[in-house]
Amino acid sequence: MDRRTILKAAGAGAAVAGFPVVLRAQPKSFKIGVVHPVTGPLAEPGQACRLGAQMAAEAINAAGGIKSLGGMKLELLVGDTQTKPDVGRAEAERVVNQGAQMLVGSFDSGSTAAMVPVAQQRRIPFLVDIAAADPITANVAKSVKEGQQKVQYVYRNFPTGSQFGRKAVQYFTEIFKAAGVSPKRVVLMYCNDLFGQNQARGFQAAQKAAKAPWEIVDVIPWPEPPSDLSTEVSRAKAARPDVISPITRPASAQLLLPEIRKQRVEILGIVGPGSPGLYEAGQLAALKEDLEYVLTSVPWANFKNRKTVAVADEYRKRSGGKTFDTNSGYSYDAMLIIADVLERARSTDPDAIVGALKQTNFTDGLMQYGGPVVFNELGDNPNAVPTMIQILGQKPVAVWPREAAVQKFVFPRPRA
Amino acid sequence: MDPVLVGQGLLSGVLFGGVYSLMAVGLTLIFGVMRVVNFAHGDMMVWGMYLAFVLATRAGVDPYLGFVLCAAALFGLGLAVQRGLVDRVVDAPHEMQILLMLGVALVLENTALLAFGPEPARVRTPLAAVTWFVGPLYVDVARLLAFVVAVVLTGLLYAFLFRTDLGRTIRAAADNVYGALVIGTDVRRVYAVAFGVGAACVGAAGALVSPILPFQPSTGLTLSITSFNIVIIGGMGSLPGAFVGGLLVSVAESLGAVFLRPSLKELVSFSLLILILLLRPAGLFGRRAP
Numbered sequence: 001m002d003r004r005t006i007l008k009a010a011g012a013g014a015a016v017a018g019f020p021v022v023l024r025a026q027p028k029s030f031k032i033g034v035v036h037p038v039t040g041p042l043a044e045p046g047q048a049c050r051l052g053a054q055m056a057a058e059a060i061n062a063a064g065g066i067k068s069l070g071g072m073k074l075e076l077l078v079g080d081t082q083t084k085p086d087v088g089r090a091e092a093e094r095v096v097n098q099g100a101q102m103l104v105g106s107f108d109s110g111s112t113a114a115m116v117p118v119a120q121q122r123r124i125p126f127l128v129d130i131a132a133a134d135p136i137t138a139n140v141a142k143s144v145k146e147g148q149q150k151v152q153y154v155y156r157n158f159p160t161g162s163q164f165g166r167k168a169v170q171y172f173t174e175i176f177k178a179a180g181v182s183p184k185r186v187v188l189m190y191c192n193d194l195f196g197q198n199q200a201r202g203f204q205a206a207q208k209a210a211k212a213p214w215e216i217v218d219v220i221p222w223p224e225p226p227s228d229l230s231t232e233v234s235r236a237k238a239a240r241p242d243v244i245s246p247i248t249r250p251a252s253a254q255l256l257l258p259e260i261r262k263q264r265v266e267i268l269g270i271v272g273p274g275s276p277g278l279y280e281a282g283q284l285a286a287l288k289e290d291l292e293y294v295l296t297s298v299p300w301a302n303f304k305n306r307k308t309v310a311v312a313d314e315y316r317k318r319s320g321g322k323t324f325d326t327n328s329g330y331s332y333d334a335m336l337i338i339a340d341v342l343e344r345a346r347s348t349d350p351d352a353i354v355g356a357l358k359q360t361n362f363t364d365g366l367m368q369y370g371g372p373v374v375f376n377e378l379g380d381n382p383n384a385v386p387t388m389i390q391i392l393g394q395k396p397v398a399v400w401p402r403e404a405a406v407q408k409f410v411f412p413r414p415r416a
Numbered sequence: 417m418d419p420v421l422v423g424q425g426l427l428s429g430v431l432f433g434g435v436y437s438l439m440a441v442g443l444t445l446i447f448g449v450m451r452v453v454n455f456a457h458g459d460m461m462v463w464g465m466y467l468a469f470v471l472a473t474r475a476g477v478d479p480y481l482g483f484v485l486c487a488a489a490l491f492g493l494g495l496a497v498q499r500g501l502v503d504r505v506v507d508a509p510h511e512m513q514i515l516l517m518l519g520v521a522l523v524l525e526n527t528a529l530l531a532f533g534p535e536p537a538r539v540r541t542p543l544a545a546v547t548w549f550v551g552p553l554y555v556d557v558a559r560l561l562a563f564v565v566a567v568v569l570t571g572l573l574y575a576f577l578f579r580t581d582l583g584r585t586i587r588a589a590a591d592n593v594y595g596a597l598v599i600g601t602d603v604r605r606v607y608a609v610a611f612g613v614g615a616a617c618v619g620a621a622g623a624l625v626s627p628i629l630p631f632q633p634s635t636g637l638t639l640s641i642t643s644f645n646i647v648i649i650g651g652m653g654s655l656p657g658a659f660v661g662g663l664l665v666s667v668a669e670s671l672g673a674v675f676l677r678p679s680l681k682e683l684v685s686f687s688l689l690i691l692i693l694l695l696r697p698a699g700l701f702g703r704r705a706p
Contacts, residue, residue: 039526040634043534083634192679221679225638227629228666230428230556231673231681238421251536254630258538262547263554282535286630 029075033095035105040083045327052328056335085114092118109133109194128156129334133198137379155379165202168273168297171388183242185217190247191224203273233259253277257290268412272296279396281322291391293413300387301329308366333365429670434563437662440646442617448653449590449610455517458639459524464622465631483623487616494615528633536632544627562624651702
């Protein structure tokens with residue numbers, strides 16, 4: 001067999017397989033460093049993020065890749081922060097050294113903040129899929145504004161701590177009103193890490209600013225991860241709360257909720273201003289009835305969108321029965337946004353990508369948004385909003401605001 | 417300050433302290449006998465927790481009964497780690513031992529991650545849901561049970577070390593290894609038993625807290641650090657020291673959460689550590705180094 005027949009056969013084969021017969025080099029792939037806490041205390045949400053990102057990249061590639069770049073495929077270089085900021089930074093460096101042209105990550109605010117300098121120094125656009133602490137983007141925007149840095153490479157499609165706070169206060173007040181009860185005394189309890197502190201601060205500031213008709217009567221932070229929360233709950237009980245508002249991590253939620261029941265703290269309900277630990281499948285299996293009727297304001301998937309339902313089904317199969325939630329959902333959307341950005345940038349040059357990021361006006365996301373995905377002068381998406389969800393019949397369902405609700409909330413919770 | 421809150425803090429602290437004590441007793445025993453610092457201690461405890469979890473979910477064995485099996489399994493693990501690994505570095509410099517034990521810790525943590533996944537788990541047992549109210553104070557029955565069993569097990573361990581021949585041999589080898597060798601003691605066997613018993617203690621401790629404390633593969637490090645804190649406060653190698661140290665640390669953390677901000681409670685226990693090191697460098701019950 002000579003060279004010509006081989007070429008002919010190859011050409012025929014390609015035509016049969018449905019490829020264009022044009023014999024040009026395959027487009028190179030676009031490498032994205034996807035860094036999440038896949039081991040360590042936050043391994044559960046981190047693994048959800050990774051799977052969400054992988055599924056989205058596969059879907060984008062299967063649909064023909066980035067068309068404006070000749071069908072360029074997305075290639076993920078995954079990294080693991082081990083839930084440690086220093087490791088997060090090292091992993092970001094590693095994937096960039098391996099050729100990552102964009103960064104996505106990293107779930108916890110501490111590690112995300114540690115990855116920011118890598119993005120800025122190496123000129124690698126960084127789309128923060130999840131991380132709520134305000135300074136992550138605000139600090140970069142400030143230094144760009146003051147002329148210390150030329151370009152902002154860090155953008156975030158996730159509500160910030162202060163957005164969380166404003167929405168939580170709004171939802172609390174609306175739900176109390178719609179339920180026809182008037183809780184007065186709210187006790188805020190939170191994990192004392194960067195995320196928990198930022199979240200608690202945002203909630204308190206929003207409560208003050210909104211002049212809410214209820215009061216935060218005590219604020220109880222615990223060291224994270226905690227070994228015991230009995231004294232913390234005793235303190236909360238002593239404050240005679242109507243509502244307990246927890247900001248948890250999965251393990252701390254498993255300590256906190258049974259303790260509230262054991263100490264028979266009489267409350268109208270548990271309403272969280274937004275945190276993991278109150279809705280994941282593993283948590284529901286471990287906490288069962290302790291989670292029933294718990295309300296929490298979290299970024300949630302839009303299950304009124306048929307595409308979301310289909311992806312959620314596939315996600316359930318691939319994850320061994322888990323819900324397509326905040327974590328998997330926002331990481332999934334990050335890939336969709338990157339595909340949209342690349343499509344419009346028509347280039348893989350970092351500054352062209354940043355230019356296209358700033359022009360983003362994306363409406364095909366799977367999560368619940370308060371409008372299209374856009375990035376403001378800080379690099380944040382003001383339309384990334386949380387939804388109030390509630391555990392009803394051992395399932396997390398959207399209950400507020402009305403346009404997002406798929407079921408009516410139950411508040412106050414029935415007496416045991 | 418609300419007296420009920422202080423009383424409750426004290427009570428909760430003492431009850432939870434029993435488990436801290438049992439966890440530290442295992443560590444101090446291993447150090448006391450062979451001068452090896454077991455950095456995989458917390459991860460061994462996590463394995464005790466997972467075994468209790470598997471027994472409870474697969475076979476319906478309540479952890480308050482299953483802790484015996486967990487202790488036995490961890491005894492085996494301890495024995496294997498000692499015979500297969502630690503034995504080779506007993507006479508090596510401390511940093512070699514530390515590296516080895518950190519390696520064991522990593523292997524244990526990641527095996528747990530592979531076997532059980534990253535989600536935090538907790539053992540569900542009807543007993544763990546029960547609380548008694550004594551006036552304004554509440555008693556968590558799970559903690560009370562863990563405390564009682566921890567006290568009994570520490571007592572048994574004490575009796576084993578001071579009343580049985582094997583126990584006396586272990587103490588003799590701990591006191592003077594060359595003397596023990598001269599009179600024909602099988603020191604390797606003594607070390608293996610001591611490591612096994614230490615691991616068994618922490619296995620039992622793990623099972624006993626599995627209904628109270630949620631755990632995940634990464635929990636081991638925190639437990640190791642707490643154990644070291646307790647053992648140093650009590651005096652490295654001292655059994656009564658580990659026991660009293662466990663109670664002290666737990667009560668200090670609990671009262672720290674009452675009197676200060678709860679997020680500062682670990683500061684309280686580590687301040688206690690610094691204070692004790694300043695006043696009694698060998699720890700509360702420790703003997704001065706020769």
